[in-house]
Amino acid sequence: MDGTLSASDAIALRDGADGFGGGNAFFWVFALLLLGNGGLWGGNRGDAVTSSELTAQINANQIETQLNQIALSSANNNYETARLVTEQTGQLLAQNNTNLINAIQGFNNLQQQISNLGAHLDTCCCSIKTQMLQDKLDEANAKIVAQQNEISNNAQTQTILNTLGRFVAWAGSGSQSAAATQG
Numbered sequence: 001m002d003g004t005l006s007a008s009d010a011i012a013l014r015d016g017a018d019g020f021g022g023g024n025a026f027f028w029v030f031a032l033l034l035l036g037n038g039g040l041w042g043g044n045r046g047d048a049v050t051s052s053e054l055t056a057q058i059n060a061n062q063i064e065t066q067l068n069q070i071a072l073s074s075a076n077n078n079y080e081t082a083r084l085v086t087e088q089t090g091q092l093l094a095q096n097n098t099n100l101i102n103a104i105q106g107f108n109n110l111q112q113q114i115s116n117l118g119a120h121l122d123t124c125c126c127s128i129k130t131q132m133l134q135d136k137l138d139e140a141n142a143k144i145v146a147q148q149n150e151i152s153n154n155a156q157t158q159t160i161l162n163t164l165g166r167f168v169a170w171a172g173s174g175s176q177s178a179a180a181t182q183g
Contacts, residue, residue: 049057
């Protein structure tokens with residue numbers, strides 16, 4: 001038996017209407033105090049601790065609390081680092097996507113400019129060919145006009161000579177030719 005009375009033991013010891021066993025009530029209260037706490041003079045000291053053991057246990061609890069706080073701080077730092085890395089990774093991915101979109105738009109714009117350059121070259125070549133043909137046409141028309149003028153001048157000269165009848169030419173010296181003076 002460990003020295004404590006159960007509730008059924010305390011009821012069995014009761015022998016009066018007042019619930020304390022009559023005149024033995026003081027004795028039973030005293031006995032319960034002695035047996036319940038291991039005695040007033042030290043009795044059973046199995047649960048007692050010395051001051052050095054108490055200090056060691058308090059120090060161990062403080063160290064455990066500090067280690068838990070360090071572990072919690074480390075976990076919070078790890079979480080914050082992971083969060084910052086994730087945030088930075090997201091920003092880098094967004095920037096990379098923006099750069100890719102800009103590059104694609106640049107290539108599309110370059111392709112459009114090359115296409116426009118091709119159309120401009122086609123137009124330019126056609127304009128040059130047209131201008132060359134126009135120059136040849138203008139040159140041919142000028143020759144035709146010159147030849148028509150020559151034909152017209154020849155025809156006018158023939159018409160004038162035919163209208164005069166007989167014609168005597170002067171020599172280059174300013175005097176009449178010998179044929180004109182004899183006649």
